[in-house]
Structure formats: C-alpha cells, structure tokens
Amino acid sequence: DGGITQSPKYLFRKEGQNVTLSCEQNLNHDAMYWYRQDPGQGLRLIYYSQIVNDFQKGDIAEGYSVSREKKESFPLTVTSAQKNPTAFYLCASREPGQLNSPLHFGNGTRLTVT
C-alpha cells in the first residue's frame, strides 16, 4: 500500500540537542510538507518542498531545517534554536500543480523535549 511513514512515533530529547524526524513516502508525489500541531492551534506549516533539492520556508521555519535529496524522503531537523520544540509533527505529501489535490498525511511523531 502507498503511504507516508514517519518515524519514530515518540521521541524524547534533552534540551539543547538537535533531533531529526524521518518522513518517507512511496506515493511518487513531488511535493512534501512538514506541519507542527499544538493543542488549539491547528496545523502550522514549517517547511515544504515542491521538488527534489528545493524547499521553502513555511510560516514557522525558525529553529528548523530540512533537506530533500531524494523524492521519497523529507527529513526534518529540530535544532537547539527552536525555543519550544515539544509538539506533534506531521509530514504530508501532495501532487503539485493541482488545486484540488488533497494532502496525504503520515501518522506523526510526538516530540518531547525536557
């Protein structure tokens, strides 16, 4: 079955450490996205990529970094510069260039930083 795999499901880190969240898709989608979800705030866009080797900042990119070396993979690094990194992180993909194409989501990674 095609889909998006995020790993790990739960992640615990000490403050000051960088941490990388994995996102892999086998849907053959060009566009991939990272969202952060906090209670009562819906989803906020961190970074997105429309094609390999290209990505753009979303609304809350500070303290995060990404890479897009392969079509299937879009890892997110949460750096020590992120002031409040504890959150639920969702990766998604989508066929680009089509207004009505929906996002396909992974099952998320819950990051806790203490």
Next chain:
Amino acid sequence: AQSVTQLDSHVSVSEGTPVLLRCNYSSSYSPSLFWYVQHPNKGLQLLLKYTSAATLVKGINGFEAEFKKSETSFHLTKPSAHMSDAAEYFCVVSVTGFQKLVFGTGTRLLVSP
C-alpha cells in the same frame, strides 16, 4: 488572503443524533475546500473535498458538506452520529496558484452514548 474559520472549538452530540460542524472561508478566488478527520495521536485523513464540480459533496463514513458561495460556508454534516466519529475535524482551503493549504483551528467532536 485566504483564511478559514471553524466556528466551534467543541461540539457535543448524542449517538444517533445529527452532526453539524461549521466552517467559513475567505478566498479571493474560487477555492478548493477539504474536510479532514484526526483521531488521537494519528495523522489526518481526508473526509471529502470540494472542487467546484458539485456544491453538495459526499465523503466517507456518511459525512457530507455543502458549498455555499453566498454564505462563504462549507459546513460538515452527518445524519446520525456514531461513537467512532469522536475525533477532531479540520476544514482546509487551498490557496489558488500556490502550494500552501490553510487550516482551520479544528473542532473536537464529542459523542456520548
């Protein structure tokens, strides 16, 4: 600029009664609109989408939504709630000519026996 407002943060219903989750949007162009459902600690699953083909859109699990341009609304309904419908629901608008989607803040649906 495009935006989405979900009018209720929480909605409580009894099993077997109708569900209404309200969504208003703002868009300079003809929008595409989506409803997603999220169960605890899971990703979002697409319920239905509006793409201008028909104003009444049927989705999965008995949900449907009606696009009303004059009211700039896209409310989600279901005739009879089931316990398994308890989840968080997000209304989403697609931004014309751009790859960003704008999410509402979500409505938590509580279903009591």
